[in-house]
Amino acid sequence: MAAHPLRAIGACTLDCPGCCSLVVTTDAEGKPHVSGNPDHPFTQGSICRKGRRMFERLHAPDRVTTPLVRQGDALRPASWDEALGLCATRIDALRDMPERILHIRGFGFRGALAEASRYLFRSLGASATRGSLCDEAGLAASELDFGDNDQHAPADLANASAIVNWGKDLTRSSHHLSLIVRERRKAGIPVLTISPGGDANDAFTDARIRIRPGTDRFLAAAALRRMVIAGDIPPPVIAACTGFEHLRALLLAHEESDLLHTCDARPTDLELLLRWFRSNGGRTATLLGWGMQRHVAGGENVRWVDALAMLSGNVGHAGGGVYYGISSSRNIDARWGKEAGTPARTLCLPLLAHELEQADPPVDFVWVDGSNVVNQIPEATRAAKAFERCGFKVVVDAFLTDTARRADVVLPCALLLEREDILGSYQHDNVQYAAAIFPPPGAAREDFDIIRDLGARLSSPVALPPREDILRRAIDTPNLEVSLEELRERGFSTADRPQVAYEGMRFAHDDGKFHLVDRLSPEPALTQEYPLYLLTVVRATHLHSQMPEDAQQGQPTVHVAPDCTTLAHLDITRPARLVSPYGEMPVRVETLPGLHPDAVMMGRGGWLATGWCPNVLIGARLTDVGEGAAYYSQTVRLEKMD
Numbered sequence: 001m002a003a004h005p006l007r008a009i010g011a012c013t014l015d016c017p018g019c020c021s022l023v024v025t026t027d028a029e030g031k032p033h034v035s036g037n038p039d040h041p042f043t044q045g046s047i048c049r050k051g052r053r054m055f056e057r058l059h060a061p062d063r064v065t066t067p068l069v070r071q072g073d074a075l076r077p078a079s080w081d082e083a084l085g086l087c088a089t090r091i092d093a094l095r096d097m098p099e100r101i102l103h104i105r106g107f108g109f110r111g112a113l114a115e116a117s118r119y120l121f122r123s124l125g126a127s128a129t130r131g132s133l134c135d136e137a138g139l140a141a142s143e144l145d146f147g148d149n150d151q152h153a154p155a156d157l158a159n160a161s162a163i164v165n166w167g168k169d170l171t172r173s174s175h176h177l178s179l180i181v182r183e184r185r186k187a188g189i190p191v192l193t194i195s196p197g198g199d200a201n202d203a204f205t206d207a208r209i210r211i212r213p214g215t216d217r218f219l220a221a222a223a224l225r226r227m228v229i230a231g232d233i234p235p236p237v238i239a240a241c242t243g244f245e246h247l248r249a250l251l252l253a254h255e256e257s258d259l260l261h262t263c264d265a266r267p268t269d270l271e272l273l274l275r276w277f278r279s280n281g282g283r284t285a286t287l288l289g290w291g292m293q294r295h296v297a298g299g300e301n302v303r304w305v306d307a308l309a310m311l312s313g314n315v316g317h318a319g320g321g322v323y324y325g326i327s328s329s330r331n332i333d334a335r336w337g338k339e340a341g342t343p344a345r346t347l348c349l350p351l352l353a354h355e356l357e358q359a360d361p362p363v364d365f366v367w368v369d370g371s372n373v374v375n376q377i378p379e380a381t382r383a384a385k386a387f388e389r390c391g392f393k394v395v396v397d398a399f400l401t402d403t404a405r406r407a408d409v410v411l412p413c414a415l416l417l418e419r420e421d422i423l424g425s426y427q428h429d430n431v432q433y434a435a436a437i438f439p440p441p442g443a444a445r446e447d448f449d450i451i452r453d454l455g456a457r458l459s460s461p462v463a464l465p466p467r468e469d470i471l472r473r474a475i476d477t478p479n480l481e482v483s484l485e486e487l488r489e490r491g492f493s494t495a496d497r498p499q500v501a502y503e504g505m506r507f508a509h510d511d512g513k514f515h516l517v518d519r520l521s522p523e524p525a526l527t528q529e530y531p532l533y534l535l536t537v538v539r540a541t542h543l544h545s546q547m548p549e550d551a552q553q554g555q556p557t558v559h560v561a562p563d564c565t566t567l568a569h570l571d572i573t574r575p576a577r578l579v580s581p582y583g584e585m586p587v588r589v590e591t592l593p594g595l596h597p598d599a600v601m602m603g604r605g606g607w608l609a610t611g612w613c614p615n616v617l618i619g620a621r622l623t624d625v626g627e628g629a630a631y632y633s634q635t636v637r638l639e640k641m642d
């Protein structure tokens with residue numbers, strides 16, 4: 001492909017369920033323009049706000065375009081030969097002690113070729129991370145219920161007669177779902193939104209239930225209790241479940257008023273919820289957000305909502321279903337990286353600050369790619385120190401992130417539109433071809449090429465399979481019927497999958513049943529010392545920490561409800577301090593109508609380097625299942641600056 005084509009089809013390889021197919025054009029002056037591919041069934045010609053800004057990032061003046069090597073306190077430019085030579089020497093020295101090598105692979109870039117670093121470090125038998133900063137608690141919960149992670153094709157929302165948006169912030173994190181929901185509302189389909197409020201869902205909502213953060217399970221349980229007592233759960237649905245009698249006893253052991261009190265919902269909210277789930281002929285579709293699973297009882301929250309959808313007869317046929325997410329690799333074969341070997345040991349990612357401190361033997365070499373790990377894991381200050389103490393750190397990134405600043409070697413990578421790959425989505429069943437449309441700037445190189453060269457430099461070399469073999473294998477799956485040539489030409493291919501998940505209420509467990517949740521864990525009461533849940537939500541304009549420094553001037557803004565009790569002793573025209581047992585940070589406070597009074601809301605992704613990183617306040621705690629990071633269970637207080 002020419003270096004500057006007038007029109008090319010590419011794809012976004014960033015960590016987002018949209019996984020957009022993109023049309024890239026250049027004007028007469030060579031100025032690039034990007035839009036959504038109108039032929040793609042999910043992208044439908046539209047891209048999100050952060051996507052529209054991608055060239056700001058590709059052409060950013062602070063982009064790293066040459067390898068950097070540490071010299072004392074500074075990082076100085078170096079040749080690839082020197083930088084990779086240093087890495088190879090360090091790896092060779094640890095070749096007999098691979099557990100001392102740690103590979104931290106984030107989801108900053110995705111695809112089949114993107115598995116190259118996993119292939120190399122698994123071949124060495126290096127340590128790896130386990131657990132997740134993202135959606136794993138909910139995935140594990142869905143697996144416990146349904147037996148695997150399946151959902152209806154988003155197109156099936158056309159068959160829904162009602163929609164429950166249970167915690168998705170549609171315009172901020174799920175642009176394309178918001179377009180579908182908008183269409184459905186135009187067609188008269190009512191949408192109920194359930195969240196702690198303060199989100200951007202008003203334009204997509206007919207009715208709202210505002211609940212206390214982290215307590216979704218109690219609201220779902222209150223609705224189920226009504227239905228169980230009324231005896232109106234259809235016998236075929238009960239027959240398709242295991243654990244019904246236990247669930248029934250569990251529900252009857254609670255009072256409705258206690259359940260509602262815990263989630264701070266009113267009896268009228270319960271009526272609304274029952275109306276949405278009960279009277280639509282089983283065609284209520286539930287969109288699950290990932291906020292509810294970023295709590296200690298996160299898996300349980302998801303499981304109770306699943307149970308409500310199931311027992312109200314809204315699972316297993318067109319128009320119903322629970323949309324949590326699917327595996328982005330279910331339609332492609334990208335196993336080559338994982339197949340290369342087994343890690344010597346695994347360290348738990350959400351607890352990494354502690355894991356690195358306690359590692360025995362210690363970690364002497366770290367390779368980070370696709371992650372700003374120091375910034376994004378809980379207890380970020382502690383994590384930064386623990387990372388600094390690891391012997392030798394290599395970070396592959398395009399920017400001097402909080403992680404890269406602490407590295408001994410920084411290797412500049414190509415970014416989206418500059419690297420080739422094939423990738424799937426965790427929201428829809430289309431497979432996208434990401435073309436290398438523009439050459440990377442300066443000396444920056446594709447991750448795959450960096451890893452291939454490093455492998456070749458080792459004293460006992462590790463050779464990667466040829467690129468084309470990896471790409472061809474990626475699409476050689478039972479659900480795709482497309483050649484690599486066709487995929488390159490068209491930009492995407494739609495996998496052949498049933499539109500309805502668990503059709504006929506046949507589930508993926510060995511017994512074929514839906515497994516009902518078997519406990520309702522109490523929610524710890526808020527304390528006077530830390531009376532607010534800290535909700536660190538996505539920003540509409542940026543992906544996680546991938547925002548420019550000049551967007552982080554002054555103090556970050558946090559939002560509280562107008563009826564938040566903290567306001568009684570806070571003057572919000574003056575800077576305040578957000579305090580947790582782990583740290584504190586100066587902030588500006590604004591009020592946000594509709595937000596729950598027990599919440600303080602803040603955009604995530606701010607940097608340690610600018611004092612905007614919320615993870616300095618958040619303790620390393622795991623979710624009940626899936627080893628996720630329970631970010632949203634962190635409680636804080638707001639106080640006056642003295």
Ligand SMILES: Nc1nc2c(c(=O)[nH]1)N[C@H]1C(S)=C(S)[C@@H](COP(=O)(O)OP(=O)(O)OC[C@H]3O[C@@H](n4cnc5c(=O)[nH]c(N)nc54)[C@H](O)[C@@H]3O)O[C@H]1N2
Pocket residue numbers: 015106107108109133134135294369370371372373375376377396397398399401413414415416419447536537543544545546604605614615618631
């Ligand atoms: N407080 C708080 N923190 C959170 C969360 C929360 O809810 N609250 N949620 C989290 C969630 S959902 C997630 S997924 C994680 C995200 O955490 P991270 O994955 O660490 O996200 P980013 O900070 O954006 O870092 C990704 C990095 O990948 C780099 N990158 C982009 N493209 C490429 C490429 O092609 N090659 C290479 N080598 N690098 C590339 C980017 O420049 C960026 O620095 O953070 C979590 N952090």
Ligand SMILES: Nc1nc2c(c(=O)[nH]1)N[C@H]1C(S)=C(S)[C@@H](COP(=O)(O)OP(=O)(O)OC[C@H]3O[C@@H](n4cnc5c(=O)[nH]c(N)nc54)[C@H](O)[C@@H]3O)O[C@H]1N2
Pocket residue numbers: 015016017050134135166167168169172173174194195196197198199212213214215216289290291292293294295535536537538539540541542543544632
């Ligand atoms: N613009 C943009 N888009 C993104 C990203 C980004 O950084 N920027 N990141 C991408 C990635 S990796 C991910 S994982 C997704 C994240 O997408 P989401 O998981 O949807 O994002 P969050 O901001 O964590 O949470 C969504 C909503 O959950 C609400 N919430 C918090 N606690 C609770 C609760 O206990 N119950 C209920 N019902 N709701 C609650 C919050 O108020 C918030 O509005 O977005 C993806 N899309």
Ligand SMILES: [Mo]
Pocket residue numbers: 015133134135
């Ligand atoms: Mo995520």
